Amino acid sequence: MRTLLPALSILLSLSAAAQNAMPPIDGWNQQVQGARYTFTPHSQNDFLYEVMPPEQHVGELAGWLDKTAKQTVQEAGYNIPATANTQRRNFQAINIWGSYAKNKWGQAKNFFLLAYRRADNSVRYAKIIYPGSPKNTYLNNAVDHFAALARKEGVELTPDKAGAGGGNKQKETTTVTSKKQKTPTTAPGQGVKPAEIRGIVINAETGIGVGGMVIIEYRPYLLLQNGSIYRYPIVAPYDLDVAASKIAEPNKWGAWKLEGKTLVVTLPEKGVMKTKRWTGKWFWAKAPVANEKIKGAYMTIGGGGNTALGGNTMIVYSGNINFNDKGQFVMKKTAGGSNSDFDVSTTTYSNSNAAGTYKLNGYSIEMKYNNGQVVRKLFYFYPDSRTTFGIGDDAYVPD
Template identity: 25%
Template structure:
């Protein structure tokens, strides 16, 4: 298998990792996303190899040595955790489909055993060398949320040592900042994201810190770079930086949501990546949406799609997950959803109490109101 074909794996792997919004520092980090996709590609062709009789005797030991040295079994065992990260899961599945189809279409008389062996020999498949920190994390069992502190969830656990009401009392309001990020096709776009403004003058630049295991004090100790100070000066909202006070692009802030607050409408989050912006031919898009009703019902859907070209080969793929239906309630700064299938999720909700029709933020990710 030629190196340029294997490079496609790494290219799409990097794209999927960059487009994912990190909800878990292990699972959705770039090293793990790349490792996960590499293992998935290997397993795909290894399964086809097994159907044809399996690896040659001289190659069995090489494959086993690669898996042992690079903790492949531990990485493989954690793949089901992507069920709690539907956007990243769909991006991985889309990338896997694109890669395997391109390799299969590009080579006649393809030997899946040779392809699987080539994947295991890739430099970036040597996780022990390129991502040693990854092996230290996958060797440990994933943290299990404490059942007494939250209901079973299809999303990452969000456990705190302090109750939501105690945290809400410490919050003055939510402000907004912006940053440049990669979008569909690899084009740069400006993302607006919320920050938490505390009454004591502290500012949290990553709202997911509110759900940190151990509480916000533990989060401040673990991730001090996500904390700073804030103030209002001359009608502007400012954050402290190493170069002094810097004004945010938005001066408006949102207070906590009122009691019995309801949402109504379709809200969608769209993300993506690719390399079209730099002359390439790969484009990936993923979406997630919630349709809320004022009577407390909610329908959740998500999907992904993309296309890629290599020479005369063009591949288009798509994946749409079945809708989930359930009921929701809003309490303080939290959105609780219990689905009819028995699953549930718990998200940090930020919205303008006076204008909830434009956009909302769930765990810091913006969902824009769409037409019905």
């Protein structure tokens, strides 16, 4: 079975709130036994999501979760194969453990455990157990529910880069991945006009990263003044050919409206238009000011699920960038380790295929490589930060 690699984008912000009754999940059965809540989707009765009652624990949470996870696997009649690459990650306040296991008949199941520490120092955790591929829509629903519960119980995740990597980075290996850009574009600046743009929104979403581990990441959306919404933009909006894109990428287009602090979004999902109400996990991104410059070394930590940071021995990312305040950049695709020791020096800048000049303009970055290639992509800063930003569908943090 494939290796499980966790990934996490940044800024999962859970505000403090009073504890309420366990929220239900639409389309799921719910059973209550004491303070234990068991959820099962109506259409998949072998998918188990179980929220356990709080337990008192004052020691290290990661070690406690590892022990609890192994006990959970054994009690279910399963064993973790020696070949399984069990993953253990802490994403700021939330710890995640993931692996697969087999019973004596060779049948396999996925096991995920999530835990966080509450204000009274007790631990709340949940079990997610199901057969088949790790990629499962119900996994997303379960993780969303657990995050909502954490919000109700006052868990707060600090919006910084601590959740981006973390852990032990020794003996890292790297696989470089990239996106294939197929979005229809116009001549530079002949696409969406600045006055037609309401803004860029980033929304917290859960899914499956490389290898099948749970990921929580922020994804960008382009909101237009006419009520249209464009999912996961990569190209600079000012170069986006809207008419051609709606033909070539119909599943990326929908509608939006704002109701107070709730963003109501209607987008295609498996061929059907579905409406969702975003509350508490979305933010307005910021555009750079005119002629703004970036300085320092940055690495990509996610965006679109094509990038994973995680595990104790592996990092996967699409590349690193170093900017200076003279408007120059150097790209670096590396086999792991820190990016902070390379800069925009004369030697590195002379590499025409990996260096050039950059310019920020509204929600766009134009990168002119020394070999003549010009790349124009979406650019935005995360809220209240000038050191965390998105280029296309990739998020970058200081290295």
